[in-house]
Amino acid sequence: MNKIKCFYEKLLEKYGLQGWWPLLDCKGCNPTKTGSIQGYHPGDYSYPKNENQRFEICIGAILTQNTSWPQVEKALINLKKINAINPEKIKNMEISELCHAIKPAGYFNQKAKKLKIFSEFYINLKGKKPTRDELLALWGIGPETADSILLYAYKLPSFVADAYTRRIFSSMGLIKKYETYDNIKKLFEDNLEKDFKLYQEYHALIVEHAKNNKNKKL
Template sequence: MQARSAPSSLPSSRYSRSSLYSIYTVLLKEYGMQGWWPLLAHQGMNPTKTGSITGYHPGDYSFPKNEQQRFEICIGAILTQNTSWVQVEKALKALNQLNALTIEGMAKLSLQRLKIAIKPAGYFNQKAKKIREFVVFFTYLDGRTPSREELLSVWGVGPETADSILLYAYHVPSFVVDAYTRRILSHLRLIEETASYNDIKAMMEQALPQEVVVYQEYHALLVEHAKQQYSKKPYSQDILLSRIHR
């Protein structure tokens, strides 16, 4: 680790830290448990989630239940880069039809068929390459949990994808920062717009209990809240603003 200067762009007062936790409790009361990461098919799936047909499992944190589901989460994390989950779901279903949501099946799939299958998720040339790179890495892991640095060394895996894989596929408490997180926290003036990914991640992890369930739900709740209130500009008066004092 190299020495780093303190991020001047972040408020570090007690007020902002407690605000970050109260945001979580407010969102949880408002929207309920989110049941991420969505999986194609499993027992007890919940079909009533915004923007998706099936796959969520609120209150059940026992996923993934096997290596295949773990693999599916990883592939979904790559496919959802800058793409809505509805589109990713189409791609995942197409892959599943080809028996390519297993490591063995994916390894057999031709590049051309892979590209066609994931086309709905966009960037199919890049994402096909990313998936193939990840398959090599996943095989190399041989069931071991990767470190964040290992994940980041894989071509096509950036900070958010790495943290999503750690948090949802491996239950490692690593907070996921996405565009919605930055948008909401910035609008609430809890961060500067220019705050870096790692700055925001560090702030969240310092403010919250370092628990997988909290990180999973918080991230998913921010996404749900953003879909409700931050999809189109100008952003309206956030319901959180009147409720995060203390």
């Protein structure tokens, strides 16, 4: 077994299934994460179950840019209260109202603009799956956000190589300290079977592991 896969097995044994992406409303979800609403669903890969949840994941991916998840949850709850976890609604609502709702997640001016742009794009998809290049072409969608959307909202095997991944695997000596995003992504995809469930768990486990060791140097 290669080192990439081997490390996955060790993380899984240590932390268990993570059940990402967290959703506001999923009955029977396992409330295991502290400081979080009951959004995780370990072992259940049937989410998103509808377009509503798919869109929620997409805007959550945008809102969580450089922001902790509990702050994003507050923003999502605000949006839900005004029936705004909906692309048509976000596209048409006042920008000031949108800014106010997502304020807890920070960068509200930029993120409101990003949500507007993405909502229009989402509407034009008409149910079709976006490509990575289409997502990257949008203002406000970078590689990590694009991969998160593909992997969690559309269940496509696109590995999310975030800052934690670079930190952990460079300290393990498996990649260079300043390896590019795309090269790290490729390393994982080359060493793992193309399975969206595996990609989801691995990425979530990396985040969990990094949080657990944030005071250590790894």
